Amino acid sequence: MLASIFKCVPTGIGVTQGKVFRHANDTLCEMVGYSQEELLGKSERMIYPDDKTFDSAQREKCRQIGEQKTATIETRWRRKDGKIIEVLLTVSPFETYSRSGDTIFTALDITETKELEADRRRLERAIDQxxxxxxxxxxxxxxxxxxxxxxxxxxxxxxxxxxxxxxxxxxxxxxxxxxxxxxxxxxxxxxxxxxxxxxxxxxxxxxxxxxxxxxxxxxxxxxxxxxxxxxxISDQIRIEGQLQHAAKMEAIGTLTGGITHDFNNLLQVIYGYVQILLMEKEPDDPDLKHLKAIEKATRGASDLIQQLLAFSRKLETQKRPLNLNQKVRETVKLLRKTIPRMIDISVNTADNLEMINADPVQMEQILLNLAVNARDAMPGGGKLLIETENVTLEGECVITHFEPVTGRYVLLSVSDTGHGMDKDTLEHIFEPFYTTKEVGKGTGLGLSMVYGIVKDHGGHIICDSKPGEGTIFRLYFPVLRSAGPVEGMENEEDMDIPGGNETILLVDDDNMIRDFERGTLVKYGYNVLEADSGEQALEVYRKRKEDISLIILDLNMPGMGGIRCFDELLRMDPAVKVLISTGYSIDGREREKLMARAVEFIEKPFGFKQMLKRVREILDQPNGA
Ligand SMILES: Nc1ncnc2c1ncn2[C@@H]1O[C@H](COP(=O)(O)OP(=O)(O)O)[C@@H](O)[C@H]1O
Ligand SMILES: [Mg+2]
Incomplete structure (x- = not known):
């Protein structure tokens, strides 16, 4: 009876003596793929894959039996067909009549269980991570x-x-x-x-x-x-929103750009003919009043169009290396005169502010627009703060852009303590014609223009505001890359800009303009002397006449002024080379006078390329021409 149980239980059962098989039931034979004959009398080693597995199984078996009479171990067997299986063994010493040293063991094939367990653990780890x-x-x-x-x-x-x-x-x-x-x-x-x-x-x-x-x-x-x-997906949603916003602004820009361009040309025509008609009329002509009204309206329309052109980036810009602090200070002077007293304007500019490549006139327009909006938001008075700062962005996504922004920027912040804006308003402020002001008060073009200018300068603009908590606009302008002494400033196209090694005397009472001119000239190899008045210019020229190859002379200066200085210079040296820079178009008579002497002009504002080209041209003219 026992023998038949032994034979057919669904568990592998075997008896060994001194590691040699004495008995093996059918299930065990099936598990390992050997027949009874093949197993009996052979060493257990034959069903282990290698010595190491065999030895450690034996060692573990002995250890556990020594401690608790039976052992339970997991090990691996190799079937006759070479397949490795995982087995769970229980082993105990088995005493018979006289013989000792026999052991009986049961074996369970746990390969599948093991695999499932490993699978589960893998899944768990995947989900965990x-x-x-x-x-x-x-x-x-x-x-x-x-x-x-x-x-x-x-x-x-x-x-x-x-x-x-x-x-x-x-x-x-x-x-x-x-x-x-x-x-x-x-x-x-x-x-x-x-x-x-x-x-x-x-x-x-x-x-x-x-x-x-x-x-x-x-x-x-x-x-x-x-x-x-x-x-x-909060981030994704936010980025989607920004993407949509950018796309919308782009579309509006293209649309308005197309119309405004043509419209502006039409205005030019109207304006031109009105001018002609105005000239032809006698002072007492009854039509004169009407023509004047047309002229005025045309100019008003042109102002509007200019703002739209700025928004759609269709305006010609005159970018040059610029210290924004200077522009801020100048504009604030103007603001103090125009903004009501009950608004307290403060300025906080960073020392060593980096240079940016910007159109100074447009920078002023930006500041004026933001300040006027702040004023409108503070009808009962408040604080307007304008700040500049150098900042480095490292992959920040905060900006109106959907792609992270990295690099060095000059940050211009304009904040007020006014009534602020709700979320809905904030979403639309940069769109042309969006205004919350009553008819006649707002055009909704101010911020569109600001937006267009900032984008045109490769910058970014963001606005933070809450109802009742004031508003802050942050404008980021990329820092101007500084270049080596004679290298181009922006791109290869600039490489053919001519430089030189002559000495040039700069005469201008405006520090900022002198800074710009000197910076550019030095960068392109020239030696530069400076004077901030006609008087000083004459003194420098007297001392260094031999060295100086060219004088760049501002006309509009206090003191003796540019024209008299120019006359004096000519008296000292009739062959002196002078390039006259003028901030305003010179009127007819003055121009004629100067033209008669074959003077060289450059009209402000001028770009650095333009200046360098003119300088080289004049220097290369034969002396005494
Ligand atoms: N500093 C600010 N405080 C509160 N609201 C502002 C501020 N700046 C702009 N806005 C809002 O943005 C709108 C659009 O501004 P803008 O384009 O300059 O047009 P406008 O000033 O002609 O209305 C304003 O009508 C106003 O609602
Ligand atoms: Mg405005």
Missing amino acids: AFDMVVITDAAGTIRYVNPAFEKGTGYSREEALGMDIRILESGEQQDEPFYRRVWQVIASGKTWQGRLVTRKKDGTVFTEQAIITPIFSESGDLVNYIAIRRD
Whole structure:
């Protein structure tokens, strides 16, 4: 009887004596793929894959038997066909009549179990390390499992989450009661639900996530679990929004750009003919009044168009290396005269502010527009603060751009303590014709123009504001890359700009302009002497006449002024080379006078390329021409 049990139990059973097989039941034979004859009388070693596995199995067996009379070990066998199987062995010493040293063992093939376990562990690790949040609940919605991404994303630790009702995460922020009921209906009916959820974190903040919730059924067909895979998509939504905004601004820009360009040309024609008609009329002509009105209206239209052109970046710009501080100080002087006293204007400029490549006139327009808006937002008075600062952005996404922004920028901030704006207004402020001001007060073009100019300068603009809490505009302008002594400043196209090594005397009472001119000339190899008045210029020239090859002379200076200085210079040396720079178009008579002497002009504002070219031209003319 015993023998037949031994033969057919579904467990491998064997008896060994001194590591040699004495008995093996059918199941054991099946497990290893050898017949009884092949096994009996042979060493156990034959079913182990290698010495190492065999030795360590034997050692472990002896150790456990020494301690507790039986041993349970996991090891690996090699079947006759070469396949490796995982086995669970229980071994105990087996005393018979006289013989000792026999052991009886049972063997279970646990290969499949092991594989399943490894699979499970792999899955667990994958879910643990997943970027997405994974939550498993039971059918009632009680949380049974969360992964670390969930802990991080919601602020609930695993301990807190387990046993908690999943509905705690429902924010109710954007979705109402019926919304959640529909979700539950879908998943409870055995279908997968997919969509966006607005979820509340432990700390009360909410975020939007993309979720897939799948019901899990037991083998008997009961719905036992829900598994939810959720991903925080707040960033993505924000970027989508910014992308849309950028695309919209681009589209409006293109649209207005097309119209304004043509419209501007039409205005030119109207304006031109009005001018002609005005000239032809006698002072007492009754039409004169009407023509004047047309002229005025045309000029008004032209002002509007200029702003639209700036927005759609269709304006010619005169960019040059510029210290924004200087521009800020100048403009603030103007603002103090025009902005009501009850608004307190303060300025906070950074020392060593980096240079930017900017159109000074446009910078002034930006400042004026922002200041006027601030004024309008503070009808009862308040504070207007204008600041500059050097900043380095490192992949920040904060800017109106959807791609991260990196690099060195000059930051211009204009803030006020006015009535601020709500979210809806904020969204539209840069659009042309968007205004909240009453008819006649606002055109809605100011910020569009600011936006266009900033973009045209390769910069970024953002606005922060809340109702009742004031407003701050932050404008980022890329820092001008400084170049080596004779290298081009921007691109290869600039490489053919001529430089030289002559000495040039700069005469201008405006420090800023002298700075710009000197900077450019030195960069292109010239030696530079400076004078801030006609008198000083004559003195320098007297001393260094032999060295100086060219004088760049401003006409509009206090004291003796440019023209008299020029006359004096000519008296000292009739062959002196002078390039006259003028801030305003010289009127007819003066121009004629100068032309008669074949003087060289350059009209401000001029770009550095233009200046360098003119300088080289004049220097290369034969002396005494
Ligand atoms: N500093 C500010 N404070 C509050 N609201 C502002 C501020 N600047 C701009 N805005 C809002 O942006 C809108 C658009 O500004 P803008 O383009 O300059 O046009 P306008 O000034 O002609 O209305 C304004 O009508 C106003 O609602
Ligand atoms: Mg405005």
